[in-house]
Amino acid sequence: MTTPFAPRQWSSRFAFLMAAIGSAVGLGNIWRFPYLAGENGGGAFIVIYAITTMGIALPILVSEIMLGRMGRQSPINTMRKLIAENRAARFWTLIGWGGTVGAFIVLSYYSVIGGWALKYVELALTGAFAGETNAAAAEQFSAFVTDPYSVALWQTLFLAATIFIVAAGVTSGIERAVVLLMPLLFFLLVGMAIYATTTPGFGEAMIFMFAFEFHEVTPDTILAAIGQGFFSVSVALGAMMTYGAYLDKDVSIGRSAIVIAVADTLVALLAGIAIFPLVFSYGLEPSSGPGLTFITLPIAFGTIGGGVLIGAAFFLLLSVAAITSAISLLEPVVAWVEEGIHIPRKWLALIVGGAAWVAGIGTVLSFNLWADFHPLAGLGLMADKTVFDVLDFTTSNIVMPTVGLLMSLFAGWVLSSSAAEEALGARGKLWFRLWRFALRYVAPLGVMSIFVANVLM
Protein backbone atom coordinates (compact mmCIF):
# COMPACT_ATOMS: atom_id res chain seq x y z
CA MET A 1 0.00 0.00 0.00
CA THR A 2 1.40 3.41 -0.85
CA THR A 3 0.60 6.31 1.40
CA PRO A 4 0.64 9.97 0.45
CA PHE A 5 2.65 10.80 3.55
CA ALA A 6 6.14 9.89 4.78
CA PRO A 7 6.47 6.39 6.25
CA ARG A 8 5.87 6.26 9.99
CA GLN A 9 8.10 3.70 11.67
CA TRP A 10 10.43 3.65 14.71
CA SER A 11 14.05 3.08 13.81
CA SER A 12 14.66 0.63 16.69
CA ARG A 13 13.06 -1.03 19.70
CA PHE A 14 15.03 1.36 21.89
CA ALA A 15 13.60 4.36 20.05
CA PHE A 16 10.10 3.01 20.58
CA LEU A 17 10.75 2.42 24.28
CA MET A 18 12.11 5.91 24.80
CA ALA A 19 9.22 7.48 22.92
CA ALA A 20 6.71 5.40 24.89
CA ILE A 21 8.39 6.14 28.22
CA GLY A 22 8.58 9.75 27.08
CA SER A 23 4.82 9.62 26.62
CA ALA A 24 4.18 7.91 29.95
CA VAL A 25 6.54 10.00 32.05
CA GLY A 26 5.28 13.53 32.18
CA LEU A 27 3.30 15.97 34.24
CA GLY A 28 1.21 13.01 35.36
CA ASN A 29 4.10 11.68 37.39
CA ILE A 30 5.67 14.79 38.83
CA TRP A 31 2.76 17.21 39.04
CA ARG A 32 -0.46 15.21 39.12
CA PHE A 33 0.50 12.10 41.08
CA PRO A 34 1.80 13.90 44.19
CA TYR A 35 -1.14 16.26 44.45
CA LEU A 36 -3.73 13.55 43.89
CA ALA A 37 -2.02 11.38 46.49
CA GLY A 38 -2.05 14.40 48.79
CA GLU A 39 -5.75 15.01 48.25
CA ASN A 40 -6.66 11.35 48.63
CA GLY A 41 -5.03 10.51 51.91
CA GLY A 42 -1.54 9.46 50.81
CA GLY A 43 -0.79 5.80 51.55
CA ALA A 44 -4.22 4.41 50.74
CA PHE A 45 -4.11 6.08 47.35
CA ILE A 46 -0.54 5.07 46.56
CA VAL A 47 -0.99 1.39 47.44
CA ILE A 48 -4.18 1.14 45.41
CA TYR A 49 -2.51 3.04 42.61
CA ALA A 50 0.34 0.53 42.42
CA ILE A 51 -2.05 -2.43 42.44
CA THR A 52 -4.50 -1.09 39.88
CA THR A 53 -1.74 0.12 37.58
CA MET A 54 -0.16 -3.33 37.41
CA GLY A 55 -3.47 -5.24 37.39
CA ILE A 56 -5.55 -3.01 35.10
CA ALA A 57 -3.56 -0.36 33.25
CA LEU A 58 -0.67 -2.69 32.34
CA PRO A 59 -2.79 -5.40 30.66
CA ILE A 60 -4.65 -2.67 28.78
CA LEU A 61 -1.34 -1.12 27.73
CA VAL A 62 -0.33 -4.46 26.19
CA SER A 63 -3.60 -4.66 24.29
CA GLU A 64 -3.42 -1.04 23.15
CA ILE A 65 0.06 -1.41 21.65
CA MET A 66 -1.02 -4.72 20.13
CA LEU A 67 -4.14 -3.26 18.49
CA GLY A 68 -2.04 -0.45 17.08
CA ARG A 69 0.50 -2.83 15.61
CA MET A 70 -2.27 -4.96 14.11
CA GLY A 71 -3.90 -1.97 12.43
CA ARG A 72 -0.78 0.10 11.62
CA GLN A 73 -2.75 3.35 11.33
CA SER A 74 -4.16 6.11 13.50
CA PRO A 75 -6.48 4.81 16.25
CA ILE A 76 -9.68 5.63 14.35
CA ASN A 77 -8.58 3.89 11.16
CA THR A 78 -6.91 1.06 13.04
CA MET A 79 -10.20 0.23 14.72
CA ARG A 80 -12.06 0.47 11.40
CA LYS A 81 -9.64 -1.97 9.87
CA LEU A 82 -9.81 -4.38 12.80
CA ILE A 83 -13.58 -4.51 12.93
CA ALA A 84 -13.69 -5.25 9.21
CA GLU A 85 -11.15 -8.05 9.54
CA ASN A 86 -12.83 -9.53 12.57
CA ARG A 87 -16.38 -8.84 11.40
CA ALA A 88 -17.09 -7.01 14.61
CA ALA A 89 -19.72 -4.31 15.06
CA ARG A 90 -19.05 -0.67 14.24
CA PHE A 91 -19.64 0.04 17.90
CA TRP A 92 -16.00 -0.76 18.62
CA THR A 93 -14.74 2.17 16.55
CA LEU A 94 -15.74 4.11 19.65
CA ILE A 95 -12.34 3.05 20.99
CA GLY A 96 -10.65 5.04 18.24
CA TRP A 97 -13.00 8.02 18.45
CA GLY A 98 -13.10 8.22 22.23
CA GLY A 99 -9.33 8.01 22.45
CA THR A 100 -8.71 10.60 19.76
CA VAL A 101 -11.19 13.14 21.12
CA GLY A 102 -9.89 12.47 24.63
CA ALA A 103 -6.31 13.02 23.49
CA PHE A 104 -7.27 16.36 22.00
CA ILE A 105 -9.00 17.51 25.18
CA VAL A 106 -6.15 16.38 27.42
CA LEU A 107 -3.68 18.15 25.10
CA SER A 108 -5.67 21.37 25.51
CA TYR A 109 -5.19 21.55 29.26
CA TYR A 110 -1.92 19.66 29.39
CA SER A 111 -0.22 22.41 27.43
CA VAL A 112 -1.38 25.01 29.93
CA ILE A 113 0.28 23.14 32.78
CA GLY A 114 3.28 22.44 30.54
CA GLY A 115 3.50 26.21 30.14
CA TRP A 116 3.69 26.57 33.93
CA ALA A 117 6.75 24.31 33.90
CA LEU A 118 8.37 26.47 31.23
CA LYS A 119 7.60 29.64 33.15
CA TYR A 120 9.32 28.11 36.18
CA VAL A 121 12.51 27.68 34.15
CA GLU A 122 12.53 31.43 33.74
CA LEU A 123 11.77 32.04 37.41
CA ALA A 124 14.57 29.69 38.45
CA LEU A 125 17.10 31.32 36.14
CA THR A 126 16.30 34.81 37.39
CA GLY A 127 16.92 33.70 40.97
CA ALA A 128 13.29 34.21 41.94
CA PHE A 129 13.37 31.30 44.41
CA ALA A 130 16.25 32.60 46.54
CA GLY A 131 15.53 32.33 50.26
CA GLU A 132 11.87 31.67 49.60
CA THR A 133 9.51 30.82 52.46
CA ASN A 134 6.38 28.74 51.96
CA ALA A 135 4.19 31.83 51.97
CA ALA A 136 6.38 33.53 49.38
CA ALA A 137 6.39 30.45 47.15
CA ALA A 138 2.62 30.16 47.33
CA GLU A 139 2.30 33.86 46.59
CA GLN A 140 4.64 33.61 43.61
CA PHE A 141 2.64 30.74 42.16
CA SER A 142 -0.65 32.48 42.62
CA ALA A 143 0.68 35.75 41.17
CA PHE A 144 1.59 33.84 38.03
CA VAL A 145 -1.55 31.76 37.49
CA THR A 146 -3.89 34.64 38.21
CA ASP A 147 -2.45 36.53 35.24
CA PRO A 148 -4.22 35.10 32.18
CA TYR A 149 -1.91 36.78 29.64
CA SER A 150 1.20 35.40 31.20
CA VAL A 151 -0.26 31.88 31.45
CA ALA A 152 -1.44 32.06 27.83
CA LEU A 153 1.98 33.22 26.69
CA TRP A 154 3.71 30.19 28.21
CA GLN A 155 0.96 27.87 27.02
CA THR A 156 1.61 29.19 23.51
CA LEU A 157 5.35 28.55 23.76
CA PHE A 158 4.76 25.03 25.05
CA LEU A 159 2.32 24.17 22.27
CA ALA A 160 4.59 25.72 19.65
CA ALA A 161 7.41 23.39 20.69
CA THR A 162 5.05 20.41 20.57
CA ILE A 163 3.72 21.36 17.14
CA PHE A 164 7.23 21.95 15.83
CA ILE A 165 8.34 18.43 16.73
CA VAL A 166 5.21 16.67 15.46
CA ALA A 167 5.37 18.72 12.26
CA ALA A 168 8.89 17.44 11.61
CA GLY A 169 7.72 13.85 11.86
CA VAL A 170 8.02 11.88 15.06
CA THR A 171 10.78 9.51 14.09
CA SER A 172 13.35 12.13 13.17
CA GLY A 173 12.86 14.79 15.86
CA ILE A 174 11.94 13.22 19.19
CA GLU A 175 13.81 9.96 19.02
CA ARG A 176 17.19 11.51 19.71
CA ALA A 177 15.91 14.06 22.17
CA VAL A 178 14.17 11.54 24.43
CA VAL A 179 17.11 9.15 24.47
CA LEU A 180 19.23 11.88 25.99
CA LEU A 181 16.78 13.76 28.14
CA MET A 182 14.75 11.06 29.83
CA PRO A 183 17.76 9.56 31.69
CA LEU A 184 18.80 13.07 32.73
CA LEU A 185 15.40 13.78 34.21
CA PHE A 186 15.62 10.52 36.10
CA PHE A 187 19.00 11.38 37.64
CA LEU A 188 17.88 14.84 38.66
CA LEU A 189 14.81 13.41 40.27
CA VAL A 190 16.90 10.89 42.19
CA GLY A 191 19.06 13.80 43.33
CA MET A 192 15.99 15.72 44.52
CA ALA A 193 14.73 12.66 46.35
CA ILE A 194 18.07 12.21 48.11
CA TYR A 195 18.04 15.86 49.12
CA ALA A 196 14.54 15.41 50.50
CA THR A 197 15.72 12.62 52.79
CA THR A 198 17.90 15.16 54.61
CA THR A 199 14.99 17.47 55.44
CA PRO A 200 13.19 17.23 58.80
CA GLY A 201 9.84 16.26 57.28
CA PHE A 202 11.17 13.09 55.69
CA GLY A 203 9.89 10.66 58.33
CA GLU A 204 6.43 12.16 58.39
CA ALA A 205 6.35 12.11 54.61
CA MET A 206 7.20 8.42 54.44
CA ILE A 207 4.41 7.64 56.87
CA PHE A 208 2.05 9.80 54.85
CA MET A 209 3.04 8.08 51.61
CA PHE A 210 3.29 4.50 52.65
CA ALA A 211 1.10 3.89 55.70
CA PHE A 212 -1.99 2.13 54.48
CA GLU A 213 -5.05 3.31 56.40
CA PHE A 214 -7.92 1.13 55.41
CA HIS A 215 -10.60 3.56 56.59
CA GLU A 216 -9.34 6.08 54.04
CA VAL A 217 -10.26 3.84 51.12
CA THR A 218 -13.42 5.10 49.47
CA PRO A 219 -14.78 4.46 45.96
CA ASP A 220 -13.53 7.94 45.15
CA THR A 221 -9.99 7.03 46.13
CA ILE A 222 -10.12 3.90 44.01
CA LEU A 223 -11.58 5.72 41.03
CA ALA A 224 -8.94 8.44 41.33
CA ALA A 225 -6.19 5.80 41.60
CA ILE A 226 -7.41 3.90 38.55
CA GLY A 227 -7.82 7.14 36.62
CA GLN A 228 -4.33 8.25 37.57
CA GLY A 229 -2.93 4.84 36.53
CA PHE A 230 -4.50 5.21 33.10
CA PHE A 231 -3.34 8.79 32.77
CA SER A 232 0.18 8.14 33.92
CA VAL A 233 0.82 5.06 31.80
CA SER A 234 -0.76 6.91 28.83
CA VAL A 235 -3.39 4.27 28.03
CA ALA A 236 -6.82 4.73 26.52
CA LEU A 237 -6.17 7.93 24.58
CA GLY A 238 -4.79 6.35 21.45
CA ALA A 239 -1.26 7.57 22.15
CA MET A 240 0.18 4.13 22.74
CA MET A 241 -1.97 2.69 19.96
CA THR A 242 -0.43 5.17 17.56
CA TYR A 243 3.07 4.45 18.80
CA GLY A 244 2.32 0.72 18.49
CA ALA A 245 1.31 1.28 14.88
CA TYR A 246 4.85 2.45 14.14
CA LEU A 247 6.44 -0.55 15.84
CA ASP A 248 8.35 -3.35 14.18
CA LYS A 249 6.79 -6.81 14.09
CA ASP A 250 9.66 -8.48 15.98
CA VAL A 251 9.56 -6.42 19.16
CA SER A 252 8.08 -8.11 22.24
CA ILE A 253 5.09 -6.05 23.30
CA GLY A 254 4.73 -7.81 26.66
CA ARG A 255 8.25 -7.05 27.75
CA SER A 256 8.13 -3.48 26.44
CA ALA A 257 4.89 -2.77 28.29
CA ILE A 258 6.39 -3.94 31.58
CA VAL A 259 9.42 -1.72 31.09
CA ILE A 260 7.17 1.25 30.34
CA ALA A 261 4.83 0.71 33.31
CA VAL A 262 7.61 0.04 35.81
CA ALA A 263 9.67 3.05 34.70
CA ASP A 264 6.58 5.20 34.92
CA THR A 265 5.63 4.05 38.41
CA LEU A 266 9.18 4.47 39.64
CA VAL A 267 9.28 8.07 38.47
CA ALA A 268 5.96 8.82 40.18
CA LEU A 269 7.20 7.37 43.48
CA LEU A 270 10.45 9.31 43.19
CA ALA A 271 8.49 12.48 42.62
CA GLY A 272 6.49 11.79 45.77
CA ILE A 273 9.68 11.13 47.75
CA ALA A 274 11.14 14.40 46.44
CA ILE A 275 8.07 16.48 47.19
CA PHE A 276 6.30 15.29 50.36
CA PRO A 277 9.24 15.70 52.77
CA LEU A 278 9.36 19.37 51.74
CA VAL A 279 5.62 19.67 52.21
CA PHE A 280 5.95 18.50 55.79
CA SER A 281 9.23 20.29 56.50
CA TYR A 282 7.74 23.63 55.57
CA GLY A 283 4.28 23.14 57.02
CA LEU A 284 2.49 23.08 53.68
CA GLU A 285 -0.77 21.28 53.08
CA PRO A 286 -0.38 17.97 51.17
CA SER A 287 -3.90 18.52 49.87
CA SER A 288 -3.19 21.90 48.34
CA GLY A 289 -4.04 20.74 44.81
CA PRO A 290 -2.49 21.52 41.43
CA GLY A 291 -0.03 24.05 42.84
CA LEU A 292 1.73 21.49 45.04
CA THR A 293 4.83 20.79 42.92
CA PHE A 294 5.18 24.41 41.88
CA ILE A 295 5.07 25.65 45.45
CA THR A 296 7.15 23.05 47.28
CA LEU A 297 10.12 22.51 45.01
CA PRO A 298 11.06 26.19 44.64
CA ILE A 299 11.51 26.36 48.41
CA ALA A 300 14.17 23.67 48.12
CA PHE A 301 15.80 25.32 45.12
CA GLY A 302 15.90 28.60 47.01
CA THR A 303 17.70 26.96 49.93
CA ILE A 304 20.29 24.59 48.48
CA GLY A 305 23.62 25.70 47.02
CA GLY A 306 23.54 25.90 43.23
CA GLY A 307 19.77 26.05 43.45
CA VAL A 308 19.53 28.46 40.53
CA LEU A 309 21.05 26.00 38.09
CA ILE A 310 19.56 22.87 39.61
CA GLY A 311 16.14 24.48 39.71
CA ALA A 312 16.37 25.66 36.13
CA ALA A 313 17.58 22.25 35.00
CA PHE A 314 14.79 20.54 36.88
CA PHE A 315 11.97 22.63 35.45
CA LEU A 316 13.52 22.46 32.01
CA LEU A 317 13.53 18.70 32.16
CA LEU A 318 10.01 18.70 33.56
CA SER A 319 9.01 20.78 30.54
CA VAL A 320 10.77 18.34 28.25
CA ALA A 321 9.07 15.39 29.91
CA ALA A 322 5.77 17.20 29.42
CA ILE A 323 6.54 17.95 25.77
CA THR A 324 7.37 14.31 25.01
CA SER A 325 3.95 13.45 26.46
CA ALA A 326 2.17 16.25 24.61
CA ILE A 327 3.67 15.00 21.34
CA SER A 328 2.02 11.65 21.92
CA LEU A 329 -1.31 13.41 22.43
CA LEU A 330 -1.03 15.46 19.25
CA GLU A 331 0.27 12.61 17.10
CA PRO A 332 -2.88 10.39 17.15
CA VAL A 333 -4.99 13.30 15.92
CA VAL A 334 -2.48 14.42 13.30
CA ALA A 335 -1.95 10.83 12.12
CA TRP A 336 -5.69 10.52 11.60
CA VAL A 337 -6.14 13.72 9.59
CA GLU A 338 -3.02 12.88 7.63
CA GLU A 339 -4.64 9.66 6.46
CA GLY A 340 -7.65 11.54 5.12
CA ILE A 341 -6.50 15.00 4.09
CA HIS A 342 -3.52 15.05 1.82
CA ILE A 343 -1.78 18.27 2.68
CA PRO A 344 1.69 18.44 4.25
CA ARG A 345 1.99 17.24 7.83
CA LYS A 346 3.39 20.55 9.00
CA TRP A 347 0.13 22.30 8.17
CA LEU A 348 -1.95 19.59 9.79
CA ALA A 349 0.15 19.76 12.96
CA LEU A 350 -0.32 23.52 13.00
CA ILE A 351 -4.08 23.33 12.47
CA VAL A 352 -4.71 20.62 15.08
CA GLY A 353 -2.29 22.23 17.54
CA GLY A 354 -3.91 25.62 16.94
CA ALA A 355 -7.31 24.17 17.72
CA ALA A 356 -5.92 22.71 20.95
CA TRP A 357 -4.60 26.16 21.79
CA VAL A 358 -8.08 27.67 21.44
CA ALA A 359 -9.59 24.83 23.47
CA GLY A 360 -6.98 25.49 26.16
CA ILE A 361 -8.20 29.02 26.83
CA GLY A 362 -10.89 27.69 29.18
CA THR A 363 -8.15 26.12 31.26
CA VAL A 364 -6.05 29.28 31.22
CA LEU A 365 -9.00 31.21 32.63
CA SER A 366 -9.84 28.56 35.23
CA PHE A 367 -7.15 29.92 37.50
CA ASN A 368 -8.09 33.56 37.21
CA LEU A 369 -11.09 35.22 35.50
CA TRP A 370 -13.15 32.04 35.59
CA ALA A 371 -11.91 30.78 38.93
CA ASP A 372 -15.46 30.90 40.28
CA PHE A 373 -17.13 29.66 37.13
CA HIS A 374 -18.41 26.12 37.62
CA PRO A 375 -19.70 25.16 34.16
CA LEU A 376 -21.72 22.11 35.16
CA ALA A 377 -23.06 23.41 38.45
CA GLY A 378 -26.31 24.43 36.76
CA LEU A 379 -26.91 20.77 35.98
CA GLY A 380 -26.25 19.86 39.58
CA LEU A 381 -22.96 18.23 38.58
CA MET A 382 -19.45 18.83 39.88
CA ALA A 383 -20.65 21.94 41.64
CA ASP A 384 -17.20 22.98 42.86
CA LYS A 385 -15.27 22.25 39.68
CA THR A 386 -13.78 24.84 37.33
CA VAL A 387 -13.45 24.30 33.57
CA PHE A 388 -10.01 22.81 34.11
CA ASP A 389 -11.28 20.53 36.91
CA VAL A 390 -14.17 19.34 34.76
CA LEU A 391 -11.93 18.55 31.76
CA ASP A 392 -9.35 16.82 33.89
CA PHE A 393 -11.92 14.86 35.89
CA THR A 394 -14.02 13.73 32.94
CA THR A 395 -11.08 12.73 30.76
CA SER A 396 -9.16 10.79 33.38
CA ASN A 397 -12.01 9.41 35.47
CA ILE A 398 -14.66 8.84 32.81
CA VAL A 399 -13.30 8.88 29.22
CA MET A 400 -10.09 6.99 29.92
CA PRO A 401 -11.63 4.22 32.06
CA THR A 402 -14.47 3.83 29.53
CA VAL A 403 -12.17 3.61 26.52
CA GLY A 404 -9.89 1.31 28.52
CA LEU A 405 -12.86 -0.89 29.37
CA LEU A 406 -13.90 -1.10 25.72
CA MET A 407 -10.32 -1.86 24.72
CA SER A 408 -10.06 -4.72 27.17
CA LEU A 409 -13.41 -6.12 26.07
CA PHE A 410 -12.45 -5.87 22.41
CA ALA A 411 -8.99 -7.39 22.80
CA GLY A 412 -10.15 -9.94 25.37
CA TRP A 413 -13.49 -11.09 23.97
CA VAL A 414 -13.90 -9.97 20.36
CA LEU A 415 -10.43 -10.90 19.11
CA SER A 416 -9.89 -14.62 19.09
CA SER A 417 -7.29 -16.02 21.42
CA SER A 418 -5.22 -17.26 18.52
CA ALA A 419 -5.26 -13.87 16.79
CA ALA A 420 -4.04 -12.19 19.95
CA GLU A 421 -1.44 -14.88 20.59
CA GLU A 422 -0.15 -14.41 17.08
CA ALA A 423 -0.15 -10.61 17.30
CA LEU A 424 1.83 -10.68 20.52
CA GLY A 425 4.18 -13.43 19.38
CA ALA A 426 3.32 -15.27 22.60
CA ARG A 427 2.26 -18.69 21.45
CA GLY A 428 1.93 -21.08 24.40
CA LYS A 429 3.45 -18.60 26.89
CA LEU A 430 2.24 -18.52 30.47
CA TRP A 431 2.17 -14.73 30.58
CA PHE A 432 -0.19 -14.75 27.63
CA ARG A 433 -2.75 -16.68 29.64
CA LEU A 434 -2.30 -14.40 32.64
CA TRP A 435 -2.66 -11.34 30.45
CA ARG A 436 -5.76 -12.66 28.78
CA PHE A 437 -7.34 -13.44 32.12
CA ALA A 438 -6.56 -9.97 33.43
CA LEU A 439 -7.98 -8.47 30.27
CA ARG A 440 -11.16 -10.51 30.16
CA TYR A 441 -12.08 -10.41 33.83
CA VAL A 442 -9.93 -8.31 36.14
CA ALA A 443 -9.78 -5.09 34.11
CA PRO A 444 -13.46 -4.92 33.02
CA LEU A 445 -14.84 -5.94 36.40
CA GLY A 446 -12.49 -3.59 38.20
CA VAL A 447 -13.46 -0.60 36.09
CA MET A 448 -17.17 -1.42 36.08
CA SER A 449 -17.48 -2.00 39.79
CA ILE A 450 -15.89 1.35 40.47
CA PHE A 451 -18.32 3.07 38.13
CA VAL A 452 -21.23 1.38 39.85
CA ALA A 453 -19.91 2.18 43.31
CA ASN A 454 -19.58 5.82 42.33
CA VAL A 455 -23.07 6.05 41.01
CA LEU A 456 -24.50 4.40 44.10
CA MET A 457 -22.59 6.41 46.67
Ligand code: PHE
Ligand atom coordinates in the same frame (compact mmCIF):
# COMPACT_ATOMS: atom_id res chain seq x y z
N1 PHE B 1 1.20 9.95 30.66
C1 PHE B 1 1.31 11.36 30.53
C2 PHE B 1 1.74 11.91 31.86
O1 PHE B 1 1.88 11.19 32.80
C3 PHE B 1 0.03 11.99 30.05
C4 PHE B 1 -0.57 11.29 28.87
C5 PHE B 1 -1.75 10.60 29.00
C6 PHE B 1 0.07 11.29 27.65
C7 PHE B 1 -2.30 9.91 27.96
C8 PHE B 1 -0.49 10.61 26.59
C9 PHE B 1 -1.67 9.91 26.73
O2 PHE B 1 1.95 13.08 31.99
